[in-house]
Amino acid sequence: MPSDVLARLTEQLGDRVDTSPASLDAARADKSGFAADTAPLAVVHAASVADVQAVMRIATDTGTPVVPRGAGTGLAGGANAGGGEIALSLRGMTRILEVRPDDLLAVVEPGILNADLNDALAPHGLWWAPDPASRAISTVGGNIATGAGGLLCAKYGVVRDAVLALDVVLADGRLIHVGHRSVKGVTGLDLTSLFIGSEGTLGVVVGATLKLRRLVPGQSHTIAAVFPQGVRAAAEASAAVTAAGIQPAIMELMDAASLAAVHAMLGLDAPSAGAAQLTVQTDGPAAAAEADAVAEILRSAGGEVAVSHDPAEGERLLRIRRSMHPAIETLGTALIEDVSVPRSALPAMFDEIARVEREYGIVIPTVAHAGDGNLHPNFVFEGDEVPDRIWAAADDLFRAALRLGGTLTGEHGIGLLKRRWLADELGDDQWRLQRDIKGVFDPQGILNPGKVFA
Amino acid sequence: MPSDVLARLTEQLGDRVDTSPASLDAARADKSGFAADTAPLAVVHAASVADVQAVMRIATDTGTPVVPRGAGTGLAGGANAGGGEIALSLRGMTRILEVRPDDLLAVVEPGILNADLNDALAPHGLWWAPDPASRAISTVGGNIATGAGGLLCAKYGVVRDAVLALDVVLADGRLIHVGHRSVKGVTGLDLTSLFIGSEGTLGVVVGATLKLRRLVPGQSHTIAAVFPQGVRAAAEASAAVTAAGIQPAIMELMDAASLAAVHAMLGLDAPSAGAAQLTVQTDGPAAAAEADAVAEILRSAGGEVAVSHDPAEGERLLRIRRSMHPAIETLGTALIEDVSVPRSALPAMFDEIARVEREYGIVIPTVAHAGDGNLHPNFVFEGDEVPDRIWAAADDLFRAALRLGGTLTGEHGIGLLKRRWLADELGDDQWRLQRDIKGVFDPQGILNPGKVFA
Numbered sequence: 001m002p003s004d005v006l007a008r009l010t011e012q013l014g015d016r017v018d019t020s021p022a023s024l025d026a027a028r029a030d031k032s033g034f035a036a037d038t039a040p041l042a043v044v045h046a047a048s049v050a051d052v053q054a055v056m057r058i059a060t061d062t063g064t065p066v067v068p069r070g071a072g073t074g075l076a077g078g079a080n081a082g083g084g085e086i087a088l089s090l091r092g093m094t095r096i097l098e099v100r101p102d103d104l105l106a107v108v109e110p111g112i113l114n115a116d117l118n119d120a121l122a123p124h125g126l127w128w129a130p131d132p133a134s135r136a137i138s139t140v141g142g143n144i145a146t147g148a149g150g151l152l153c154a155k156y157g158v159v160r161d162a163v164l165a166l167d168v169v170l171a172d173g174r175l176i177h178v179g180h181r182s183v184k185g186v187t188g189l190d191l192t193s194l195f196i197g198s199e200g201t202l203g204v205v206v207g208a209t210l211k212l213r214r215l216v217p218g219q220s221h222t223i224a225a226v227f228p229q230g231v232r233a234a235a236e237a238s239a240a241v242t243a244a245g246i247q248p249a250i251m252e253l254m255d256a257a258s259l260a261a262v263h264a265m266l267g268l269d270a271p272s273a274g275a276a277q278l279t280v281q282t283d284g285p286a287a288a289a290e291a292d293a294v295a296e297i298l299r300s301a302g303g304e305v306a307v308s309h310d311p312a313e314g315e316r317l318l319r320i321r322r323s324m325h326p327a328i329e330t331l332g333t334a335l336i337e338d339v340s341v342p343r344s345a346l347p348a349m350f351d352e353i354a355r356v357e358r359e360y361g362i363v364i365p366t367v368a369h370a371g372d373g374n375l376h377p378n379f380v381f382e383g384d385e386v387p388d389r390i391w392a393a394a395d396d397l398f399r400a401a402l403r404l405g406g407t408l409t410g411e412h413g414i415g416l417l418k419r420r421w422l423a424d425e426l427g428d429d430q431w432r433l434q435r436d437i438k439g440v441f442d443p444q445g446i447l448n449p450g451k452v453f454a
Numbered sequence: 455m456p457s458d459v460l461a462r463l464t465e466q467l468g469d470r471v472d473t474s475p476a477s478l479d480a481a482r483a484d485k486s487g488f489a490a491d492t493a494p495l496a497v498v499h500a501a502s503v504a505d506v507q508a509v510m511r512i513a514t515d516t517g518t519p520v521v522p523r524g525a526g527t528g529l530a531g532g533a534n535a536g537g538g539e540i541a542l543s544l545r546g547m548t549r550i551l552e553v554r555p556d557d558l559l560a561v562v563e564p565g566i567l568n569a570d571l572n573d574a575l576a577p578h579g580l581w582w583a584p585d586p587a588s589r590a591i592s593t594v595g596g597n598i599a600t601g602a603g604g605l606l607c608a609k610y611g612v613v614r615d616a617v618l619a620l621d622v623v624l625a626d627g628r629l630i631h632v633g634h635r636s637v638k639g640v641t642g643l644d645l646t647s648l649f650i651g652s653e654g655t656l657g658v659v660v661g662a663t664l665k666l667r668r669l670v671p672g673q674s675h676t677i678a679a680v681f682p683q684g685v686r687a688a689a690e691a692s693a694a695v696t697a698a699g700i701q702p703a704i705m706e707l708m709d710a711a712s713l714a715a716v717h718a719m720l721g722l723d724a725p726s727a728g729a730a731q732l733t734v735q736t737d738g739p740a741a742a743a744e745a746d747a748v749a750e751i752l753r754s755a756g757g758e759v760a761v762s763h764d765p766a767e768g769e770r771l772l773r774i775r776r777s778m779h780p781a782i783e784t785l786g787t788a789l790i791e792d793v794s795v796p797r798s799a800l801p802a803m804f805d806e807i808a809r810v811e812r813e814y815g816i817v818i819p820t821v822a823h824a825g826d827g828n829l830h831p832n833f834v835f836e837g838d839e840v841p842d843r844i845w846a847a848a849d850d851l852f853r854a855a856l857r858l859g860g861t862l863t864g865e866h867g868i869g870l871l872k873r874r875w876l877a878d879e880l881g882d883d884q885w886r887l888q889r890d891i892k893g894v895f896d897p898q899g900i901l902n903p904g905k906v907f908a
Contacts (some may be wrong), residue, residue: 031736102697102798125699147640154637160644161615176884182794183608183826184864186601186651187872187879188906189888190614193647197640214699216859243556245579286739339637344556357718372637410638418641425641430630434643452642 005062006042009086012054018043028066030074031134033333033384034416036082040067043087046397049167049175049206055088056204057173065345065449068200070111070142073134075336076415078199078451088204090141096120097207103287105164105181105210110141110205126212129156132411133322141205148198149411151250153322154371156213158411160196166193167207171442181209194437199413202441202449220249220283222314225303231255231276231366232354235347237301238278238370242343244297250281251371252321255350258378260363261327262320276301277316278370306380325352327377331365335379335386335417337394339401340410343373352400353377358440360393374410419454459516460496463540466508472497481521481541484528485588486745486871487787487838490536494521497541503621503629503660509542510658513629519900522654523567524596527588529790532600532905533654542658544595550574551661558666559635564595566658571664580666583610584610586865587776595659601651603865605704605775608825610667612865614650621661622649625896635663648891653867654902656895665742674703674737675745676768679757685709685730685820691755692732692824696797698745698751704735705825706775709804712819712832715781716774732757732824733771744828759891778821782832785819789833789840789871791848793855794864807831814847828864849875873908 007188009017018024023043029035036184041064046052059066063337067081069089081087093109096117098340100106101124107446108117114135118127130143131150138148144166149158179185179192195202227234234253241251254262278298282290288309295307308314328334341349346368353375358363368375377397398408407426408418423431435453439445463471472478477497483489495518500506513520513674521535523543535541546808547563550571554560562571568589572581584597585604592602598620603612619633633639633646649656681688688707695705709718713725725731730754736744742763749761762768795803800822809831811818824827831851833844851876852862862872862879877885889907893899 011643039513100796100798102693103796104696105796147644149638149640158638160647170883174883176881176887178884180794180861181796181859182795182828182861182864183797184603184612184823184828185861186603186865186867187862188868188885189652189656189891190601190647190650190877191888192886193614193644196644200642202643205602214701239556242558247668284739340634340638342554342559343637350882369638374482374636374638405635407634407636407639408641410636411640413640414642422642427625427630430632431642433630433894434645437643437891440890440894 005058005064008058009042009044009055012058013044013051016045016047016051026072027069027081030077032075032077032415032417033335034077034080036080038083040081040085040087042084043089045089045092047092048127049169052088052169052204052206053173053175055086056169056171059086059282059446060172060444063444063446065446067448068145068204070139070145071113071137073138074142074146074413074415076413076417078413091139093118099124099329101126103181106210106212108140108208108210110208111139114138114140114143121212122215125215127215128210129162129213130159133325140208144205144208145194145199146413147411149374151252151369153369154297155249155252160193161207162211163192163196164211165209166192166195166205168203169206170203171444171447179209196301197413199415199452201438201452202447216283218283218285218287219311220281220314222288222308222317223280223291223295223298223305224317225278225298225305226271227276227278227303228272228274229302231350232276232347233302234276234278235350235370237298237303239346240297240301240345241280241294242371244293246293247289248280248294248371249283250279250318252279252379253368254321255372256364257363258324258367261331261365262323262350265327265330266320279321281318283312299300321367328365328380332380332382333384335394337377337379337397338374338409338412339398339406340374341401341404341406342376345406346370347372347376347403349401353397356393356397360389363392414452416451419452422452455603459512462512463496463498463509466512467498467505470499470501470505471475472499480526481523484526484531484533486529486531486869487789488531488534488870489876490534492537494535494537494539494541497543499543499546501546503623506542506623506658506660507627507629509540510623510625513540513900514626514898517900518819519903521902522599522658524593525567525591527592528596528600528867528869529792530867531812532867532869534870539592545593547660548595553578555580557635560664560666562594562662562664564662565593568592568594568683576669581669582664583616583667584613585777594662598650598659598662600867601865603828605706605823607823608705609701609703614647616665617646617662618665619663619760620646620649620659622657623660624657625898625901633663639760646808650868653906655892665875666840670737672737672739672741673765674735674768675741676762676771677734677745677748677752678771679732679752679759681730681732681757682726682728684728685758685804686801687756688730688732689708689824691752691757693798693800694751694755695734695748696746696825700747702734702744702748703737704733704772706733707822707824708775709820711817712778713822715785716777719781719784720777727880728791733758733775735768735772775821782819782834786834786836787838789844789848791831791833791851792828792863792866793860794828795855795858795860799858799860800824800827802858803829803855807851810847810851816844816847868906870905873906876906
């Protein structure tokens, strides 16, 4: 049977069917640190919508599971392809089909990198706002599949706010178009939102009509504040900024362990022990006044504050935050978590992290998008396999986030890593409804099976 | 059987079951001008989530259709209840359960009026952005069920951008909670967006966690521009404003027939024949400069422009636009349409309206939310029944909107009125998928049957 599938794929797709050991091996994993035990049947490098349709028709005919895949930068194991599966790569479909400055939209293929798209939009005075930390290496299609977020979300929205319409190939190879090109549109059910964040379980996104913004005029202003009192003081200070009615473009929090790891990696002077840092950026017409107001609030909250009105200096300050992932990798293997809580619960969530650290005898370097309450606690360990003790600590932390009115994942998705907690958050009734909706799209269960819904 | 249903409802819900002729008659209609031929079994005035659950359990046990209903201000016949059906009114559930300025959210019951909610939020310095023209008389739950829009949408978003989570009673009476209180959240499929705009076909919304904004500081500035050349020139001018990168809070367009009707009703001097009007409002930190820039663009486009920096004068200018619905009612019975097109297609859509007017020998007074490309052409006729000739003209106009990359409905919904065009826009494959999703939520077909999916 597998050889029959391969033969049919090769017959129709020729050298776009890749069975080289290196490609098969790469398709087993994403950036979560998780990998399937065995390699997939093949990696198909789709070059067109028709290629995707051909793969899905063969998959439906033969009952073969398909794992859609962008650049493989996911952090939840959502794109990992294993034995008996076809890894369907959209990475080669990178065309920008249309840019409409008058309608503030672009139509793109799913494989284009987020950063490449924004480079192409800049000369038009436009940008696509979602800015995951992976933006230089992750695809727009992957951003859509995970419902990605980033640093700018509190002010400029997440992927779900930035997609108007999608072209989707269904499990049996049919192509549908969902959504609309107009700003408003309520014709029927909102399948566009349903596909966003569905992690390849409902269909294969082969095109996207993106809602663009105009580049924000003027320069941004950056405030860096060190809190010698530690992370709770920094979290309270960030909540005070939000409570004062100021909407920064970026508000990033790093705890002491994160800050130390990044400073060490970048060869900077070590920060004072126990100190946390808040990095805030304002933009738009009121940027300068807002920066001064933020600085005043952070000073009142006990921060040691530096304000920079120089964009280059601002970028240097933000570089410390953006270096978090590589810095953590220097400490060991990392399970990068992604809980999100209401903004007011950020200090309480840091208390919970401190409690879990104490109870399990571990250090959990944590950064947070403080402007929107999204935390990335990093569980660091030795070796390839997440030890049971780390899973127990993560479980404790997830339950704490849910108790505080939060959610399991703010922007990374469920994938393989969090599927066992999904029903805890959704409740059994909603979990079954969601699984039955998947059944409508994928009656054979061939679309990314085992992901999200275990 | 109907008497059995009534007996069971009365047994459990007592005097919240209303069978007075006036109530039954009122429940047959909404503001679309359409009414069911016969009256429903009963109107149940739910006072609690438990009431809604009791109704749905009885409905499921007896196979009785249920039509959820807010204030009955819909324009698509989505809340009309007829023979053998239970009209389930949420209008009495008006409590605000929580307001959190720090988290920019409120938890409310569905029956509260949009304007009442905003009156209650204002002392906190907050507002809920969706502002349908009906906001003084329509409920938040109804706004959610239709995916309502309004005047401010291009800058401040529609309902779908302003809801974090929902409490929903399912067809069989179970209660689920979908969504999250945090800014970000991608746990599982986005059922919150699926319920928004689902027009009572998937479940009954009994609670909503709303995403709030801070009141915009400073005063608004208003620009009124008369275009003697007519509506196409006004449409092109509005497109020029958007193309210049300015985002007004409001940009409303009225054609000559609309303007004349409103002036007559308000007892103002008649506008010059054939003249159209554009009313633009800017707000926020750059409001004054943006108002001047808008005025310059409109002047260059041939408009006779007046700028007001006085909010009271601005409100007076906008009153002309807000008086459109009552003014049209003075002309006859109106079929109020709601197509939406990409902003750049607004002039072409007005050409199509002019063509339909010529070909069918009718006048179609039209207003448009020009900032987002949403048009409300009004088909005016005598009597209660839409004449076939008017339907033929509307059909022609819908197809023109779809050809221009637009959609059947920007903010009113499908309801009864547009269900026969739904598959034309969605395509048969997507139409069937949507209907099958409804089947997951409502296997017996008792939730607002005959609406949206005919």
